[in-house]
Amino acid sequence: MNQEHDAGPGRSGVSRRNFLGGGLVAAAVTPLLTGQAEAKAAAAPTVDGVAQVTVRAAVNGSPVTVRVDPRATLLDTLRERLDLKGTKKGCDRGQCGACTVHVDGRRVLSCLTLAATTTGREVTTIEGLADGDRLHPMQQAFVEHDGLQCGFCTPGQIMSAVAMVDDEGGADSDDEIRERMSGNICRCSAYPRIVDAIRDAQQVMR
Amino acid sequence: MPRSQVGRDTDRVDGRLKVTGAAEYSGDYRAADLAHAHLVTSTIARGTITSIDPAAALASPGVLRVYAAPESRLALYEVTGQAAGFTENYLPLKSDVVRFHGQAVAMVVAETPEQARDAAALVTVTYDAQPPRTSIADEPHVPAGPTISGAPSSLEILAPGVGSIDAALAASDVVVEAEFHQNVQHHVGMEPHAILAVWDGDQVTIHAGAQIPGPYALAMAQRLGILPQSVRLITRYVGGGFGARVVLWSDTPLAAAAARELGRPVRLVLTREQMFTLTGHRSHLTQTVRLGASRQGVLNAVSHRSVAERPTTIAFTMTPAHSTSDALYRTPNLHVDAQVAVLDIPGSRAMRGPNEAPGAFALETAMDELAVATGVDPVTLRLRNQATAHPATGLPWSSKHLDECYRLGAERFGWAGRSATPRTRVDGQWLYGTGMATAIYPAHRRAGVVARVRLLDDDTAVVSTATSDLGTGSATMVAISGADALGIPVQRVTPEIGDTLLPPGAPAVGSSGTHATVPMVVDAARNVIAELKRLAVTADRSPWHGAAVEDLRYERGILHGLGHSLTFGRLLTTIGSPGIYKESAPGGQPVPGYVHHSFGAHFCEVRVNRFTGETRVTRFTTVADVGRVINAKAARSQLVGGVIFGIGHALLEENHLELDTGRLASSTLADYLVPVNADVPDIDVVMLDRPDPVLTGPLGDGSEDVGTGSLGARGLGEIGTVGSAAAIGNAVYNATGIRVRDVPITLDKLIDHL
Known part of the structure; x- marks a missing residue:
């Protein structure tokens, strides 16, 4: 930084x-x-x-x-x-x-x-999240878990998720991820896959 | 040796662009000398504009134009013929007539978006207002007319000797009659509509989100009074469709006409508030379902009537019984009828599962009521009434595995241990209950779709067709289908979509994109392989020069024959060609004599708070019969998203039309509620993956050069939404004993009865 x-x-x-x-x-x-x-x-x-x-x-x-x-x-x-x-x-x-x-x-x-x-x-x-061609672990997890569809909300979802983990210490359960990611609407409703992506990325980031 | 990716989990080809912010949506494009537009919308629902004062706006910094209705400087024309079905029936800003609350009445163009928005707030409009027609209960009801697919909106089939549907119902042992209501719903794609229009002489390039690129551009050309080939529409990344980007609304023609008049590129981005009135919604609706059955629950009569709105500005026929009550169950007596009431309301149009989602909510709730009335288990009841021939036409289905959906779903969900008696499962302050419902959605093959396959000298291929990817994963589907057809890895196939310069593509509507596209990709691949062989035997430098085409066999990207083997890239390099391409024949209609539907079964568990009435969905299982699955990963995501749309339908979404003003009361995401992450449990989705042998053409036996593994698919964009709201409502009944027929099921409808 x-x-x-x-x-x-x-x-x-x-x-x-x-x-x-x-x-x-x-x-x-x-x-x-x-x-x-x-x-x-x-x-x-x-x-x-x-x-x-x-x-x-x-x-x-x-x-x-x-x-x-x-x-x-x-x-x-x-x-x-x-x-x-x-x-x-x-x-x-x-x-x-x-x-x-x-x-x-x-x-x-x-x-x-x-x-x-x-x-x-x-x-x-x-x-500013990726390191050159290397995706941030959260970006990588969103691709792998299909935590997106149309992709329009995705930058906001990912920025929110990264700060939730890095700045706020992450979430201890899936329900806590859901609660703390509920300020980011996804009308395609990739929500379950977003939870999967964050759960995985959090392991890598911690 | 590459294995086909058909049916496996494939990452989206555009995933990386979307997670890095590099994917460009319509509002992300820029042009030199760009001007920015902002709309002013009406504050009455019906009447005439008596004056518009642009002076303050014109004096505002940076303002270039204030267009005000009736506006003579903007050249806009009627749309006629087939294209008229894809647009509104009035010319925006061209007359002083106000047809709905929130209609565009003026447009400001300025140097910056902020200047345009600021000046738009300074435009003052006066009206001569008339009382709007706003009540579907009180306004006269007229027949809805045929559906888009041409089916009648009214149908009565009676058994021999039965005089009327009422007589059939009266003669039944058990009768269930129920009336259902739902308010206006909105698509709420996350990307507000954005248009960039750039003219070059009499040619215009439009960046806009469009679900049906070809007809959208055609309607646009007519609206602007120019030739179809003078419009190029680019719609590569689209921030959600759900039906709102089918129609050419007023926004795109206004931006393009302003750009032409001004002589500068113009960008127009709607505000979220404007999205609620200018880009369509799902009609509010009243439905009455009557079921007559034996004591064992065998249906004797099904009647399904509905009344929806008919806006004055656009024709759309809402027929909720279509592909639900007229298709789902075997019954000797069937009656469906759709009526509409003409209202002064913003244009309503198709929204995800346009007829089927509300229709299935009504029918599948009524079926649950019949299960309660007869004491027959809801799954057993449905199996007992399953149709083996389409009730309205008597035709067989091309492929139907609904019984397997019920059985597998019940097993995965653990349906067997269910208590049919309401209010028997209590955990602390929560009442638990389970419910189920059926999903059905028509599969229509769309005619006229063309794909092009290009083989390049670096052993990659490009597959092109002007369809649109709204987040459905259609670009990835095109790549997978092309890779399977050519027998090469997906990574070596570049899909090209979302541009009307490409061959005409499938509409991204009606769950039809996949099954309309796949056979054309296979056909184009077949044609280009034939062309490759022809070149191989005719080109001077080819090792097969002078041989017969029959001596060659194409397999997995390689031509073999007469002791030689060359990849297509190597052959092209050898003969000095950068690449060859062929198009498919235009897609036709499916073979006659069959009906085509996708099917599914939903099972869900809810808990309802005994003290507050708060309802939470806690478990959900959906089994879907959607033909061949092309990309399991994206298919699962789309089905899950469809189910969550149903959660919104059941528990959250409604907009009230104010009867005295004709104003839709909600216009932001704080008062029109859609599901958020905390509303959604993990959702268990299974696809049967049974190829449909009829819909997309013969599945192939592997003897051809071209791979046919992607044939047999059906679309699945909407099936998850159909029936899921009913499953939730039925679970709420099982939890509480309260039957709510007026969605969304908000706590105020429960709390007094708990």
Whole structure:
């Protein structure tokens, strides 16, 4: 994981200083964004009359600087500005879990997270989970157990499951997996196979 | 030596793309100079628009257009002929008429999605509202008309000397009569509908989720007033279908027409709320089932009547008795009748097991009531009434192993020890009960499907057909079928689907994709093997140059003959060809003289809380007779998903239509409840794997060059959903003694009687 995390704030919520685009910014920030969006943002401190905020975060291990509308969600910023489209918008109001990503290792709903609150934090999306060509054990288990059908909720399911194991210590029973994965809706209803996948992946991850 | 993967567990060919976020759904595509659209929807159910004020929206940052009904700048046209069956009957935004609550009345196009959404909220609309027609009980009932497959919606078959179905019922020893209700249900695919439309001259490329790519594109061409070949539809990854992506709704034509008028690519993504009114639902429904039987439970009369909604904007005939009461049991007297009431309601259309899921809930609940009334065990009752010929037509089935489903299911589930008396199993605060029901779903071969098989000089093959993979695993099915036909490993076959540039593919509807596709893949493989042999004897550099085709035999990717053996890739390399391809003949109808269905039996256990009425499904076993199984892994997943759809039907899902406003009350996933992981136990699914020898053509005897191991399959997308809700309701009765005929079975319907 990115070493910049050490310079960032603790994991206990979002500080006002961070939200205001302030001081606890990681060192060695390299703008990843080029082209039109970045040029516009650099030229205009306000867009449509709204003062933009600068977000400096580590996204999938790489430092990212992006100016966004303070109202922009992390989900829309990932998808529309950073071209990370693996994170899905299923409802845009925190009811389906398809947009689940990690912020400092915790699972969050990116549709209910303002991008501006992620400065100094590590954001991990489904694109950042595999180690090159080697799938994360959770991804591998979802393929092997067929824990997916249409695949649209799958990035959210996997991000949720990884954090459930890594960040929250995992589940001791199938029923506990079911309970703790119930924020992620799968209309194809791969649920039993998702439970199988998580049970197996948890063994490898622990 | 490669062994065939047919019937084994095969990982999805696109699994890796889906778990890494690399699979691109319609809303993930981008284009240069892209503009973003957002819809404004009506807040009345019936009436006319008196004014739309776009000024504030137009003055909003980044806004390029505000299209407002009646809109002259968008060029949209009527759809006629066969394609009209796949779309709505009005032109979106073209008139001031409001036909349902939640109809598109304006569309904002802006530089960013946020600007479009923000400006859409600034559009003000005034209406001249009329009282909407909203009650299926009170509005006039009219005959539903024939089903999509052409079967009559009304049918009466009486034994000689019997004057009427009522007389047959009156003459029966035991009569069960029950009325069933269910509210509006929604498909709720996880991917909201998203469209990207990119024009190049008079050609348009559309990225959109579509279950029937060919007819969808054809309807689209007519809607836009252009030639069919001017529309290319790409639908590679689709975030769930369940029926909602069959129809060309208003969203796709609006995005494409705006892109044409604006001269820029346009993307339109519906909000979750808009999905509830703009992309269809399952009609709410009232059903009456009457069964007459002997004291031993032998049926003498079956009557099944229904009343469903008929929206003004789209024709769909809801016939819940079709393939349930008119097909499942032997009876000398049969009467089915489907009526509809015209309502001012958002368009309703097929949803997973469109007729059969609600129909089987009614019939199979009534059968359970008959079991109670006669004291005959529910499994015995069904075996006693099993039909050996299709009751409505008298034709035999191409393949039917339903009795085995009952017996195997009962054994796996442990049905034998069941107490038929309700409320006899109590554990703490929980009442336990078990129930069962039958599943049946028609298998229709779809005409006109074509597959193409291409052999490449690197010993791989490409199998192409413009079907759609909604999560069903059809891409993997195409690969497995192609690999079996060519006798090579699945890893050496690349499936190509989801693009109307490919040969016309099977509709991903009606559990028909697999049995419509497999024979065409086999046929194309047969043709390309013949072409390979022809090349082998005619090409100058071939070792078989000048030989006779009969001297050659193709086996497992290798041509043998006259002392030579070459893989097809090696032969192609030798003769300097990068690859050869052949298409299948277009698929035809199955041989006449048979009816085709898949069957199944569900067994389930529930527990109901004695104090709160909370119902939990604790065990579920389903045995399915679905013909040859192509990919056991994906097939099991789809059947399990179908059963869980039934859990939603039985316990969770409903949307109330507000009678005074015509508004569907729920529009989010917090108030329209679908099953989540904690609602679902492990589900035991078994497939009999008995090939259907008729539906997809002769199964082959192994003497051909081409592998025929994938023939004999039937589709299975819907069979798990049919009957599963009834099994749950019947288990609730066994647990509590309370019969709930109004689904979903929520605790308020139980708590006063516990």
